[in-house]
Amino acid sequence: MISIKIILSCSIILSNFLSCSQTALPSGVKANAASNTKENPYYSRTDTTVLQVSDAEWKKVLSPDVYAIAREKGTERAFTGKYWNFTGLGTYYCVACGNALFKSDGKFASECGWPSFFETIRKTSVTYQEDNSYNMERIEVNCGRCGAHLGHLFDDGPPPTYKRYCMNSIILEFEPDTK
């Protein structure tokens, strides 16, 4: 009887350990970075040529979570992304194609649960499109280079622009400034 109890408690400890290590693994950050530098031939931080790539091709080179936002216009759950309350100094790039989108000095603390910016790095960093889905009139914000869905634009941001670029963390890639 004692030996059965020991075996049971050991297996519980082991399964707890396994479940912990499984939840710790898929952070996605390193996986995305690796796939973008090695397997994504469209990724470049210097080439600003507008890309014409089919969704079928994107599906091959993007991770499923990035594809769901970029090409299927998904939205990550509020307060779950890695950048909504992040305050590092640096540049935010499109994780799908490497296009520079925002600087940290264009970011502001928003209570909405998604990373929020009041201006882009360049006017051509993003493009805009009317979005009437879900019976709402919104402005969709897309990557100016690869067309990936990034998020939406609202008019309740801080000065000087009073805009709020409400973005998905999953489609952003942060690079810290070098000192």
Ligand SMILES: [Zn+2]
């Ligand atoms: Zn892009």
